[in-house]
Amino acid sequence: MRADIFTKRRNNHLLFFFSLAILTVVSALITQYDVLKGFSSIAKALIWGAGNFYPDLKSLRIVPDVLPKLWETVLMSIAATMVASVLALALALAGSRRTRISSFCSFLSRGLASLFRNIPLVAWAMVLMIAFSQSSLTGYLALLFGSLGFLTRAFMETIDEVSNNSIEALQATGAGYCHIIFQAVLPASLPQMVSWLLFMIETNIRDATLVGVLTGTGIGFSFDLYYKRFDYHAASLVVVFIVITVILIEVISNKIRRVIL
CATH class of the missing domain: 1.10.3720.10 (MetI-like)
Known part of the structure:
Protein backbone atom coordinates (compact mmCIF):
# COMPACT_ATOMS: atom_id res chain seq x y z
CA MET A 1 0.00 0.00 0.00
CA ARG A 2 2.75 2.44 0.97
CA ALA A 3 4.72 1.48 -2.13
CA ASP A 4 1.72 2.30 -4.31
CA ILE A 5 1.31 5.71 -2.65
CA PHE A 6 5.03 6.44 -3.09
CA THR A 7 4.91 5.39 -6.75
CA LYS A 8 1.84 7.55 -7.37
CA ARG A 9 3.46 10.60 -5.81
CA ARG A 10 6.66 10.04 -7.77
CA ASN A 11 4.71 9.75 -11.03
CA ASN A 12 2.80 12.93 -10.21
CA HIS A 13 6.04 14.78 -9.54
CA LEU A 14 7.58 13.50 -12.77
CA LEU A 15 4.47 14.53 -14.69
CA PHE A 16 4.58 18.00 -13.16
CA PHE A 17 8.26 18.61 -13.98
CA PHE A 18 7.81 17.15 -17.48
CA SER A 19 4.86 19.49 -18.12
CA LEU A 20 6.89 22.40 -16.76
CA ALA A 21 9.79 21.56 -19.06
CA ILE A 22 7.51 21.38 -22.09
CA LEU A 23 5.90 24.71 -21.15
CA THR A 24 9.35 26.30 -20.81
CA VAL A 25 10.49 25.05 -24.22
CA VAL A 26 7.26 26.13 -25.92
CA SER A 27 7.47 29.59 -24.30
CA ALA A 28 11.07 29.99 -25.46
CA LEU A 29 10.11 29.02 -29.00
CA ILE A 30 7.13 31.38 -29.11
CA THR A 31 9.08 34.34 -27.72
CA GLN A 32 12.21 33.41 -29.73
CA TYR A 33 14.27 33.57 -26.57
CA ASP A 34 17.90 32.54 -27.02
CA VAL A 35 18.81 30.66 -23.85
CA LEU A 36 22.56 30.55 -24.52
CA LYS A 37 22.69 34.25 -25.35
CA GLY A 38 20.67 35.04 -22.23
CA PHE A 39 23.06 33.22 -19.92
CA SER A 40 26.16 34.57 -21.66
CA SER A 41 24.89 38.14 -21.30
CA ILE A 42 24.80 37.81 -17.49
CA ALA A 43 28.58 37.94 -17.29
CA LYS A 44 28.68 40.97 -19.61
CA ALA A 45 26.07 42.73 -17.49
CA LEU A 46 28.06 42.09 -14.30
CA ILE A 47 31.24 43.40 -15.90
CA TRP A 48 29.47 46.52 -17.15
CA GLY A 49 27.88 47.13 -13.75
CA ALA A 50 31.20 46.77 -11.93
CA GLY A 51 32.78 49.26 -14.31
CA ASN A 52 29.99 51.86 -14.51
CA PHE A 53 27.23 51.45 -11.93
CA TYR A 54 28.85 52.55 -8.67
CA PRO A 55 28.82 55.84 -6.71
CA ASP A 56 31.86 58.07 -6.94
CA LEU A 57 32.90 61.32 -5.28
Whole structure:
Protein backbone atom coordinates (compact mmCIF):
# COMPACT_ATOMS: atom_id res chain seq x y z
CA MET A 1 0.00 0.00 0.00
CA ARG A 2 2.75 2.44 0.97
CA ALA A 3 4.72 1.48 -2.13
CA ASP A 4 1.72 2.30 -4.31
CA ILE A 5 1.31 5.71 -2.65
CA PHE A 6 5.03 6.44 -3.09
CA THR A 7 4.91 5.39 -6.75
CA LYS A 8 1.84 7.55 -7.37
CA ARG A 9 3.46 10.60 -5.81
CA ARG A 10 6.66 10.04 -7.77
CA ASN A 11 4.71 9.75 -11.03
CA ASN A 12 2.80 12.93 -10.21
CA HIS A 13 6.04 14.78 -9.54
CA LEU A 14 7.58 13.50 -12.77
CA LEU A 15 4.47 14.53 -14.69
CA PHE A 16 4.58 18.00 -13.16
CA PHE A 17 8.26 18.61 -13.98
CA PHE A 18 7.81 17.15 -17.48
CA SER A 19 4.86 19.49 -18.12
CA LEU A 20 6.89 22.40 -16.76
CA ALA A 21 9.79 21.56 -19.06
CA ILE A 22 7.51 21.38 -22.09
CA LEU A 23 5.90 24.71 -21.15
CA THR A 24 9.35 26.30 -20.81
CA VAL A 25 10.49 25.05 -24.22
CA VAL A 26 7.26 26.13 -25.92
CA SER A 27 7.47 29.59 -24.30
CA ALA A 28 11.07 29.99 -25.46
CA LEU A 29 10.11 29.02 -29.00
CA ILE A 30 7.13 31.38 -29.11
CA THR A 31 9.08 34.34 -27.72
CA GLN A 32 12.21 33.41 -29.73
CA TYR A 33 14.27 33.57 -26.57
CA ASP A 34 17.90 32.54 -27.02
CA VAL A 35 18.81 30.66 -23.85
CA LEU A 36 22.56 30.55 -24.52
CA LYS A 37 22.69 34.25 -25.35
CA GLY A 38 20.67 35.04 -22.23
CA PHE A 39 23.06 33.22 -19.92
CA SER A 40 26.16 34.57 -21.66
CA SER A 41 24.89 38.14 -21.30
CA ILE A 42 24.80 37.81 -17.49
CA ALA A 43 28.58 37.94 -17.29
CA LYS A 44 28.68 40.97 -19.61
CA ALA A 45 26.07 42.73 -17.49
CA LEU A 46 28.06 42.09 -14.30
CA ILE A 47 31.24 43.40 -15.90
CA TRP A 48 29.47 46.52 -17.15
CA GLY A 49 27.88 47.13 -13.75
CA ALA A 50 31.20 46.77 -11.93
CA GLY A 51 32.78 49.26 -14.31
CA ASN A 52 29.99 51.86 -14.51
CA PHE A 53 27.23 51.45 -11.93
CA TYR A 54 28.85 52.55 -8.67
CA PRO A 55 28.82 55.84 -6.71
CA ASP A 56 31.86 58.07 -6.94
CA LEU A 57 32.90 61.32 -5.28
CA LYS A 58 31.27 63.46 -7.97
CA SER A 59 27.93 61.74 -7.38
CA LEU A 60 27.85 63.09 -3.80
CA ARG A 61 26.72 66.42 -5.24
CA ILE A 62 23.18 65.04 -5.53
CA VAL A 63 22.82 64.23 -1.82
CA PRO A 64 21.02 67.54 -0.94
CA ASP A 65 18.52 66.87 -3.73
CA VAL A 66 18.02 63.15 -3.11
CA LEU A 67 17.50 63.14 0.66
CA PRO A 68 14.28 65.25 0.56
CA LYS A 69 12.94 62.96 -2.18
CA LEU A 70 13.80 59.93 -0.10
CA TRP A 71 12.08 61.43 2.94
CA GLU A 72 9.04 62.21 0.81
CA THR A 73 8.90 58.60 -0.35
CA VAL A 74 9.13 57.24 3.20
CA LEU A 75 6.40 59.57 4.48
CA MET A 76 4.15 58.77 1.51
CA SER A 77 4.56 55.04 2.11
CA ILE A 78 3.80 55.32 5.83
CA ALA A 79 0.80 57.61 5.28
CA ALA A 80 -0.69 55.37 2.58
CA THR A 81 -0.21 52.28 4.73
CA MET A 82 -1.75 53.84 7.84
CA VAL A 83 -4.86 55.08 6.03
CA ALA A 84 -5.19 51.73 4.25
CA SER A 85 -4.91 49.90 7.58
CA VAL A 86 -7.87 51.84 9.04
CA LEU A 87 -10.03 51.08 6.01
CA ALA A 88 -8.80 47.48 5.96
CA LEU A 89 -9.71 46.99 9.62
CA ALA A 90 -13.28 48.12 8.94
CA LEU A 91 -13.55 45.78 5.94
CA ALA A 92 -11.97 42.92 7.88
CA LEU A 93 -14.41 43.27 10.78
CA ALA A 94 -17.29 43.26 8.30
CA GLY A 95 -15.93 40.26 6.42
CA SER A 96 -14.60 38.01 9.18
CA ARG A 97 -16.63 34.97 10.24
CA ARG A 98 -16.13 35.99 13.87
CA THR A 99 -17.38 39.58 13.61
CA ARG A 100 -19.43 39.90 10.43
CA ILE A 101 -22.69 41.81 10.68
CA SER A 102 -24.42 39.87 7.88
CA SER A 103 -23.59 37.42 5.12
CA PHE A 104 -24.02 40.15 2.51
CA CYS A 105 -21.56 42.47 4.25
CA SER A 106 -19.08 39.61 4.53
CA PHE A 107 -19.46 38.75 0.85
CA LEU A 108 -19.07 42.41 -0.16
CA SER A 109 -16.01 42.92 2.04
CA ARG A 110 -14.29 39.79 0.80
CA GLY A 111 -15.08 40.73 -2.79
CA LEU A 112 -13.57 44.20 -2.40
CA ALA A 113 -10.49 42.75 -0.73
CA SER A 114 -10.03 40.27 -3.57
CA LEU A 115 -10.49 42.98 -6.19
CA PHE A 116 -7.97 45.39 -4.68
CA ARG A 117 -5.48 42.60 -3.93
CA ASN A 118 -5.46 41.13 -7.44
CA ILE A 119 -4.87 44.42 -9.27
CA PRO A 120 -1.08 44.99 -9.47
CA LEU A 121 0.37 48.15 -8.00
CA VAL A 122 1.71 49.19 -11.40
CA ALA A 123 -1.78 48.87 -12.88
CA TRP A 124 -3.17 51.09 -10.10
CA ALA A 125 -0.51 53.71 -10.85
CA MET A 126 -1.22 53.67 -14.58
CA VAL A 127 -5.00 53.89 -14.14
CA LEU A 128 -4.76 56.68 -11.58
CA MET A 129 -2.42 58.67 -13.82
CA ILE A 130 -5.30 59.02 -16.28
CA ALA A 131 -7.31 60.87 -13.63
CA PHE A 132 -4.62 62.67 -11.62
CA SER A 133 -1.68 62.80 -14.11
CA GLN A 134 1.85 62.51 -12.73
CA SER A 135 1.66 63.79 -9.16
CA SER A 136 2.31 62.83 -5.56
CA LEU A 137 -1.41 62.16 -5.13
CA THR A 138 -1.26 59.49 -7.84
CA GLY A 139 1.58 57.70 -6.09
CA TYR A 140 -0.12 58.00 -2.72
CA LEU A 141 -3.42 56.56 -3.98
CA ALA A 142 -1.66 53.74 -5.84
CA LEU A 143 0.12 52.66 -2.64
CA LEU A 144 -3.10 53.04 -0.63
CA PHE A 145 -5.20 50.90 -2.97
CA GLY A 146 -2.45 48.32 -3.31
CA SER A 147 -2.13 48.07 0.49
CA LEU A 148 -5.86 47.97 1.12
CA GLY A 149 -6.49 44.58 -0.48
CA PHE A 150 -3.51 42.90 1.16
CA LEU A 151 -4.15 44.30 4.64
CA THR A 152 -7.87 43.52 4.49
CA ARG A 153 -7.13 39.89 3.73
CA ALA A 154 -4.39 39.69 6.36
CA PHE A 155 -6.52 41.34 9.05
CA MET A 156 -9.50 39.15 8.16
CA GLU A 157 -7.49 35.96 8.59
CA THR A 158 -6.03 37.27 11.85
CA ILE A 159 -9.51 37.95 13.25
CA ASP A 160 -10.72 34.53 12.10
CA GLU A 161 -7.97 32.95 14.22
CA VAL A 162 -9.22 34.62 17.42
CA SER A 163 -10.52 32.09 19.93
CA ASN A 164 -14.30 31.90 20.03
CA ASN A 165 -14.34 31.28 23.79
CA SER A 166 -13.78 34.90 24.78
CA ILE A 167 -16.40 36.08 22.28
CA GLU A 168 -18.96 33.60 23.60
CA ALA A 169 -18.17 34.59 27.19
CA LEU A 170 -18.90 38.25 26.45
CA GLN A 171 -22.03 37.36 24.53
CA ALA A 172 -23.24 35.36 27.54
CA THR A 173 -22.92 38.46 29.72
CA GLY A 174 -25.06 40.45 27.28
CA ALA A 175 -22.19 42.47 25.80
CA GLY A 176 -22.94 44.34 22.59
CA TYR A 177 -21.14 44.17 19.26
CA CYS A 178 -18.79 47.08 20.01
CA HIS A 179 -17.85 45.66 23.41
CA ILE A 180 -16.97 42.32 21.83
CA ILE A 181 -14.81 44.04 19.21
CA PHE A 182 -12.87 46.25 21.64
CA GLN A 183 -12.63 43.82 24.57
CA ALA A 184 -12.12 40.46 22.87
CA VAL A 185 -11.30 40.64 19.17
CA LEU A 186 -8.90 43.59 18.93
CA PRO A 187 -6.82 42.81 22.06
CA ALA A 188 -6.23 39.25 20.79
CA SER A 189 -5.48 40.17 17.19
CA LEU A 190 -3.76 43.55 17.52
CA PRO A 191 -0.14 42.29 17.86
CA GLN A 192 -0.41 40.26 14.66
CA MET A 193 -2.12 43.17 12.90
CA VAL A 194 0.71 45.50 13.87
CA SER A 195 3.17 42.96 12.47
CA TRP A 196 1.30 42.93 9.16
CA LEU A 197 1.21 46.72 9.21
CA LEU A 198 4.99 46.95 9.64
CA PHE A 199 5.49 44.43 6.85
CA MET A 200 3.28 46.54 4.57
CA ILE A 201 5.27 49.69 5.35
CA GLU A 202 8.50 47.91 4.39
CA THR A 203 6.93 46.64 1.18
CA ASN A 204 5.50 50.03 0.26
CA ILE A 205 8.84 51.79 0.68
CA ARG A 206 10.29 49.34 -1.84
CA ASP A 207 7.33 49.62 -4.19
CA ALA A 208 7.24 53.43 -3.92
CA THR A 209 10.45 53.53 -5.95
CA LEU A 210 8.73 51.89 -8.91
CA VAL A 211 5.61 54.01 -8.42
CA GLY A 212 7.80 57.11 -8.39
CA VAL A 213 9.27 56.16 -11.76
CA LEU A 214 5.75 56.00 -13.22
CA THR A 215 4.27 59.02 -11.45
CA GLY A 216 7.34 61.27 -11.54
CA THR A 217 7.56 61.67 -7.76
CA GLY A 218 9.80 60.72 -4.88
CA ILE A 219 13.05 58.83 -4.98
CA GLY A 220 11.92 56.76 -7.96
CA PHE A 221 11.78 59.88 -10.12
CA SER A 222 15.30 60.84 -9.03
CA PHE A 223 16.62 57.43 -10.04
CA ASP A 224 14.79 57.56 -13.37
CA LEU A 225 16.09 61.08 -14.04
CA TYR A 226 19.76 60.26 -13.44
CA TYR A 227 19.55 56.91 -15.22
CA LYS A 228 18.04 58.42 -18.37
CA ARG A 229 20.74 61.09 -18.34
CA PHE A 230 23.31 58.24 -18.35
CA ASP A 231 24.62 59.51 -15.02
CA TYR A 232 25.05 55.99 -13.72
CA HIS A 233 27.18 56.97 -10.74
CA ALA A 234 24.43 59.25 -9.42
CA ALA A 235 21.77 56.61 -10.16
CA SER A 236 23.75 54.01 -8.24
CA LEU A 237 24.02 56.38 -5.27
CA VAL A 238 20.22 56.67 -5.28
CA VAL A 239 20.02 52.86 -5.16
CA VAL A 240 22.41 52.82 -2.20
CA PHE A 241 20.20 55.29 -0.32
CA ILE A 242 17.12 53.16 -1.05
CA VAL A 243 18.83 49.98 0.18
CA ILE A 244 20.06 51.64 3.37
CA THR A 245 16.58 53.05 4.06
CA VAL A 246 14.88 49.69 3.54
CA ILE A 247 17.40 47.95 5.81
CA LEU A 248 16.91 50.56 8.57
CA ILE A 249 13.12 50.27 8.35
CA GLU A 250 13.40 46.48 8.52
CA VAL A 251 15.67 46.63 11.58
CA ILE A 252 13.24 48.96 13.36
CA SER A 253 10.29 46.76 12.37
CA ASN A 254 11.98 43.63 13.69
CA LYS A 255 12.65 45.31 17.03
CA ILE A 256 9.02 46.39 17.31
CA ARG A 257 7.86 42.87 16.44
CA ARG A 258 10.03 41.37 19.17
CA VAL A 259 8.40 43.70 21.68
CA ILE A 260 4.76 43.14 20.71
CA LEU A 261 4.84 39.44 19.76
